[in-house]
Amino acid sequence: MANRNGVLVLAKDIVKKFPGVVALKNVTFDIRKGEIHGLLGQNGAGKSTLVKVIYGIHKPDSGKIYVKGKEVRFNGPSDARRHGIVLVNQEITVVPNLTVMENVFLLGKMWKEKVFRKIDYEELREKTYKIISALGIDIEPSTKVKDLRAAEKMIVQISAALTMDAEIILLDEPTSPLPPEEVEKLFSVMRQLRDKGLGIVFITHRVKEALEICDRITVLRNGVKLGTLEGDDMNENKLVQLMLGVNPNEFYKVRSEATIRRPLLTEKPLLEIKNLSTTPLSSTDIPLKNINLRVYPTEIHAVVGLVGAGKSELGKTLIGLQPVTSGEIIIKGKKVNIKSPVDALKYGIYYLPEDRKTEGLIPNLHVIGNKTISSLKYFTKLLLINSKKEYDVAMQLAKKLNIVMPSPYEKVIKLSGGNQQKVLIARGLLAKPEILILDEPTVGIDIGAKVEIRKAIYELAHKEKITILLLTSDPDEALGLADTISVMRNGEIVANFINENLSREEVIKAMTG
Ligand SMILES: Nc1ncnc2c1ncn2[C@@H]1O[C@H](COP(=O)(O)OP(=O)(O)OP(=O)(O)O)[C@@H](O)[C@H]1O
Ligand SMILES: [Mg+2]
Known part of the structure; x- marks a missing residue:
């Protein structure tokens, strides 16, 4: 008793x-x-x-x-x-x-x-x-x-x-x-x-x-x-x-509104998507309907939508994993035909998938075609390192992203969720992309680590001049981080906002319809 x-x-x-x-x-x-x-x-x-x-x-x-x-x-x-x-x-x-x-x-x-x-x-x-x-x-x-x-x-x-x-x-x-x-x-x-x-x-x-x-x-x-x-x-x-x-x-806002990037009237988008529609390969994927999107150089462009809105389909389409039925993908003013992730990388696009446990982490590199992208081997364990050069590159990235690890020889699986995610981002950076597509980069990691990852994403855009397409279901993540927010619902873009004086309610309303 x-x-x-x-x-x-x-x-x-x-x-x-x-x-x-x-x-x-x-x-x-x-x-x-x-x-x-x-x-x-x-x-x-x-x-x-x-x-x-x-x-x-x-x-x-x-x-x-x-x-x-x-x-x-x-x-x-x-x-x-x-x-x-x-x-x-x-x-x-x-x-x-x-x-x-x-x-x-x-x-x-x-x-x-x-x-x-x-x-x-x-x-x-x-x-x-x-x-x-x-x-x-x-x-x-x-x-x-x-x-x-x-x-x-x-x-x-x-x-x-x-x-x-x-x-x-x-x-x-x-x-x-x-x-x-x-x-x-x-x-x-x-x-x-x-x-x-x-x-x-x-x-x-x-x-x-x-x-x-x-x-x-x-x-x-x-x-x-x-x-x-x-x-x-x-x-x-x-x-x-x-x-x-x-x-x-304060925690949700990793940046101030003063730093929001507004594209100039004369500016050309780095990536433009025009009237894009897809027919998915699998019945669980969402067909994209007439997507129009302009992503400007070095901006953080969030595509926010509920789970199942079609965000991952958009990411996969941009690296050739979903066939385009109609519409155009234009990079630096030129129409491109992307047939595979390797192709996408030629145009500077790298996609980091949502499910890092099954799709992202080693040894399951098939999504991004590890056979052809030798740089990816750098991070095969955390860093299965065999040369001084690899070590230096790896350590430099670890420092840039503030990856906390007992030693660079540690297996990636032993790191915390937030640090695993950073390793994956680091791996993406080794491919030197101009456009980094991040699919739910902070889902399933603890709240302190979320802040860390968001800060790292902000730095990538601002210091490294990498353009970020952020696919997220978290309106606070989009509001705290993005310059531009496009809202996706049922495979369609239903709203576009510049992230200035934008309320959470407005975004959520657009997400839920
Ligand atoms: N056996 C140990 N020897 C030395 N230091 C330890 C030991 N166990 C825990 N610590 C230290 O004590 C502190 C608290 O650790 P603890 O494992 O209790 O945290 P936790 O809240 O369970 O964290 P987590 O969410 O990572 O599991 C940490 O600084 C940790 O490094
Ligand atoms: Mg514990």
């Missing part, structure tokens, strides 16, 4: 130091019965450290931990588990070649009871099935874990925790590897556990997710707890402000 206030765990005045950094500075945090308590903060804020202290992995330098009102001192995770606390994170891996039930057995309590006895598979299957189906999830216990989806693997870990009668489950960034459909699946399991009276800690750096599911949200920044919000206080503006320490309005 919880103590009177329903507090299952109280971590009080926790200080945790690592060499050179104080990861937690007097943090007090509690977990109540029947709640999902969000723990929000940017990279390095101290979120993982806090749950590791609660789980007995780290000993605090000072501070106390109480479980149901009684002080405890954990010498390791097994002590924490005995008190009903379980941590689920991406480092604790399930064994892919074993079945779901074997994993539940190995990770959970049954192992302890039965280690000297033979496993009764029928019993194990039944127990596992009962736990998983009670969560409203349908997974056959004899399935091998390697055949499961990412969310299901997480659910296997949670099920194992339930075999130990866990009352407190600490989830460290469970959603970061999940596609949106699976996030919902995991959320439904989390809600069920909450309704059963468990205390759940949910670590994330995605504000929207936290708002969707949490009853309370605690924000950490640089090891300091900035507050625990609940009720009406729990809104995006407040959370972003606490997380970043800046006013969200």
